[in-house]
Amino acid sequence: MSPTVDLTNDGDIAVLTIDSPPVNALSADVRDGLAAGFAAAIADPLVRAIVLICAGRTFIAGADISEFGKPPRGASLHQVQLDMEASPKPIVAAIHGTALGGGLEVALACHYRVAVPSAKLGLPEVKLGLLPGAGGTQRLPRLVGVEQALKMVTSGVPIGGKAALSFGLVDELAPEGELLATAKAFAGRSGLALIQVRDRNEKVEAAHANAVTLFADFRKANARAMRGFEAPEANIKCIEAAVNLPFADGLAFEREQFMHLMNGLQSKAQRYAFFAERMANKIDGLPADAKPLPVESVGIIGAGTMGGGIAMNFLNAGLPVTIVETKQEALDRGVATIRKNYENTAAKGRMTAADVEARMALLTPTLSLEDLGQADMIIEAVFENMDIKKEVFGKLDRIAKPGAILASNTSYLNVDEIAASTSRPESVIGLHFFSPANVMRLLEVVRGARTDVQVLATAMATAKRIGKVAAVSGVCHGFIGNRMLSLRQQQAQALLLEGALPEQVDRVLYDFGFPMGPFQMSDLAGLDIGWSADTSKGATIRDRLCEAGLRGQKNGHGFYDYDAQRNRVPSPVAEKIIFDFAAEKGIQRRDIDDTEILERCLYPMINEGALILAEGMAQRASDIDIVWIYGYGWPVYRGGPMFWADHQGLAKVAAGLTRYGFEVAPLLAKLAAEGGSFTGQV
Numbered sequence: 106m107s108p109t110v111d112l113t114n115d116g117d118i119a120v121l122t123i124d125s126p127p128v129n130a131l132s133a134d135v136r137d138g139l140a141a142g143f144a145a146a147i148a149d150p151l152v153r154a155i156v157l158i159c160a161g162r163t164f165i166a167g168a169d170i171s172e173f174g175k176p177p178r179g180a181s182l183h184q185v186q187l188d189m190e191a192s193p194k195p196i197v198a199a200i201h202g203t204a205l206g207g208g209l210e211v212a213l214a215c216h217y218r219v220a221v222p223s224a225k226l227g228l229p230e231v232k233l234g235l236l237p238g239a240g241g242t243q244r245l246p247r248l249v250g251v252e253q254a255l256k257m258v259t260s261g262v263p264i265g266g267k268a269a270l271s272f273g274l275v276d277e278l279a280p281e282g283e284l285l286a287t288a289k290a291f292a293g294r295s296g297l298a299l300i301q302v303r304d305r306n307e308k309v310e311a312a313h314a315n316a317v318t319l320f321a322d323f324r325k326a327n328a329r330a331m332r333g334f335e336a337p338e339a340n341i342k343c344i345e346a347a348v349n350l351p352f353a354d355g356l357a358f359e360r361e362q363f364m365h366l367m368n369g370l371q372s373k374a375q376r377y378a379f380f381a382e383r384m385a386n387k388i389d390g391l392p393a394d395a396k397p398l399p400v401e402s403v404g405i406i407g408a409g410t411m412g413g414g415i416a417m418n419f420l421n422a423g424l425p426v427t428i429v430e431t432k433q434e435a436l437d438r439g440v441a442t443i444r445k446n447y448e449n450t451a452a453k454g455r456m457t458a459a460d461v462e463a464r465m466a467l468l469t470p471t472l473s474l475e476d477l478g479q480a481d482m483i484i485e486a487v488f489e490n491m492d493i494k495k496e497v498f499g500k501l502d503r504i505a506k507p508g509a510i511l512a513s514n515t516s517y518l519n520v521d522e523i524a525a526s527t528s529r530p531e532s533v534i535g536l537h538f539f540s541p542a543n544v545m546r547l548l549e550v551v552r553g554a555r556t557d558v559q560v561l562a563t564a565m566a567t568a569k570r571i572g573k574v575a576a577v578s579g580v581c582h583g584f585i586g587n588r589m590l591s592l593r594q595q596q597a598q599a600l601l602l603e604g605a606l607p608e609q610v611d612r613v614l615y616d617f618g619f620p621m622g623p624f625q626m627s628d629l630a631g632l633d634i635g636w637s638a639d640t641s642k643g644a645t646i647r648d649r650l651c652e653a654g655l656r657g658q659k660n661g662h663g664f665y666d667y668d669a670q671r672n673r674v675p676s677p678v679a680e681k682i683i684f685d686f687a688a689e690k691g692i693q694r695r696d697i698d699d700t701e702i703l704e705r706c707l708y709p710m711i712n713e714g715a716l717i718l719a720e721g722m723a724q725r726a727s728d729i730d731i732v733w734i735y736g737y738g739w740p741v742y743r744g745g746p747m748f749w750a751d752h753q754g755l756a757k758v759a760a761g762l763t764r765y766g767f768e769v770a771p772l773l774a775k776l777a778a779e780g781g782s783f784t785g786q787v
């Protein structure tokens with residue numbers, strides 16, 4: 106009937122099965138198949154009711170995102186839904202895996218929904234800078250109520266089968282493995298009413314009385330999470346329309362808002378990021394037989410800021426971790442911090458006390474490196490010092506079992522040099538986590554000159570297992586992320602000397618969409634990281650602040666002054682240090698406008714990105730963007746630095762760099778001259 110949609114009859118029940126791997130997305134083929142399948146089943150006099158089910162790992166996971174922005178083809182999803190709702194025979198959706206976006210919207214156009222408990226149902230369009238464009242914002246609140254619908258459309262987070270049952274989103278749960286049989290039995294019931302979700306007005310009418318307060322409160326409570334994004338507000342407006350307008354008008358409003366978002370740059374950026382994230386996981390030239398090695402136990406060396414956070418990732422994934430320190434005190438402190446983090450999570454109700462104990466039970470603290478002899482993967486997170494790292498890897502070489510992966514969490518150091526301190530450089534790799542390591546999604550995987558492909562494949566698979574987004578970097582100072590960051594830091598410092606103040610630079614970057622500006626970040630991290638009074642040369646503003654006893658948030662004084670609640674105000678002491686330093690250097694301070702601040706902070710990063718690409722340190726421009734989105738809080742609605750540069754226009758970026766006295770990277774100069782782009786997205 107259709108290559109992707111199959112129709113069979115079982116007695117008087119028609120079963121329509123979508124089989125379009127990998128995720129049964131609603132491509133033109135699938136929509137055509139659904140249109141034809143429903144028409145045939147409705148026309149068949151032997152059929153009394155229809156079950157819609159999917160083959161493979163999931164129910165429909167949404168519209169086919171790869172079709173967005175292209176000329177429309179095939180049957181319209183809206184028409185298919187109208188035909189389904191108008192069907193004189195009841196249609197039952199049978200849901201397993203993920204019913205997401207357009208997938209859930211198809212299920213909402215059915216008369217009934219049956220799901221297995223493990224199913225996940227949601228409207229994640231907001232994560233693509235969109236809103237549900239096939240009636241989701243109008244039908245969902247009619248089933249689950251306005252507050253729950255608001256949560257679902259603005260967070261994009263799906264709910265499980267049981268919760269869906271309790272909210273009225275599904276009508277019945279099927280035992281796992283018995284979905285089809287249960288859905289058929291449901292459809293076969295006599296006297297099933299033809300319920301159209303569009304007519305179920307009770308819940309939206311109930312919200313009418315206090316709608317104004319409800320929406321105002323919701324906007325206020327979520328303002329911080331939604332800052333800068335266009336899509337969450339558009340989603341809220343559509344739910345408001347569901348409350349205030351008749352169904353047909355609400356649907357028209359949703360359509361208009363959907364098209365507006367779809368044509369905007371934010372959604373384009375977020376859709377680009379969706380595919381970039383998946384692409385980053387693919388390694389050019391990796392042979393097919395490079396299968397990941399088993400990783401069932403992990404060793405971590407160093408229980409400081411990073412070691413503890415890294416350990417939590419593996420404990421969360423249920424893997425036993427042995428953590429090593431040199432002194433009992435440091436070990437105890439590290440373990441206590443891990444416990445405290447878990448207990449804080451439990452106190453917020455996001456994990457049970459039993460979960461805390463289960464994770465802690467997987468952790469073995471030790472002072473003996475020898476205890477890592479059986480670990481499949483060992484991650485070193487000791488001080489950022491080449492001699493210490495070499496000594497640790499030299500010892501590991503003797504202790505670790507053959508084939509164990511030996512990883513370093515170094516931020517800047519040469520992974521090849523570290524590898525050379527072992528007799529097995531093929532087993533050595535960089536696994537660069539970001540602080541806080543249990544929270545930040547990025548894992549920069551640093552591929553050494555001699556790193557074995559299987560070791561690389563294992564690192565990528567492990568990243569996925571612990572919920573990280575991995576991007577591969579070659580060996581260079583600071584890898585992709587920190588190498589680019591240092592350019593931004595240099596400019597931020599220079600801007601202070603030339604006339605800007607910390608709060609101005611921070612505001613410009615915050616308004617751009619970063620969670621915080623560079624000076625707020627320095628104060629938070631601690632100004633004295635990597636600084637010591639003995640070696641300070643007084644050569645930077647930071648040196649001068651540290652010499653004056655300013656350490657950042659930890660002692661209440663840094664680029665800003667902080668009160669007990671960590672509220673910040675400009676620091677007269679820091680300002681004087683900046684002014685004096687500028688005077689000492691003979692710099693005449695001037696007014697600097699916001700555009701110059703933004704361009705000088707971001708353009709040099711892009712220039713460095715072009716060098717990184719040309720040197721082959723990143724496989725592709727989109728990997729650089731993933732590093733910045735997941736490691737440094739680059740606003741995803743701006744697609745990452747390389748995507749953003751493409752949309753600024755590379756000629757403009759190159760001209761700006763020249764104006765500010767930078768040498769334009771050859772790749773950037775070439776693309777700018779040709780009218781080309783880094784990402785192919787313009």
Ligand code: 3HC
Nearest residue numbers: 127130166167168169170171205206207229237238239383
């Ligand atoms: N369209 C096109 N391709 C899709 C897709 C979609 N909606 N969802 C996933 N894919 C592709 C991925 O790009 C990937 O391709 P690759 O193997 O070539 O890299 C493949 O399917 C498998 O995806 P994942 O690697 O992400 O597989 P997981 O098992 O980890 O996750 C998933 C599966 C939970 C379904 C996840 O892919 C996902 O969240 N997909 C997006 C869901 C979504 O956003 N749906 C809404 C779309 S917008 C919409 O429906 C508009 C409507 O309102 C009109």
Ligand code: NAI
Nearest residue numbers: 407408409410411429430431435486487488489515516540
């Ligand atoms: P830290 O100083 O908080 O922790 C390092 C720990 O290693 C200390 O507890 C120390 O006692 C222990 N240690 C030192 N030598 C050891 C040895 N021989 N055996 C066992 N333990 C030993 O440092 P942090 O911040 O955790 O950094 C660790 C590594 O992670 C560094 O290479 C750093 O560059 C890198 N990194 C740091 C980030 C950050 O934001 N702090 C981000 C990403 C990477």
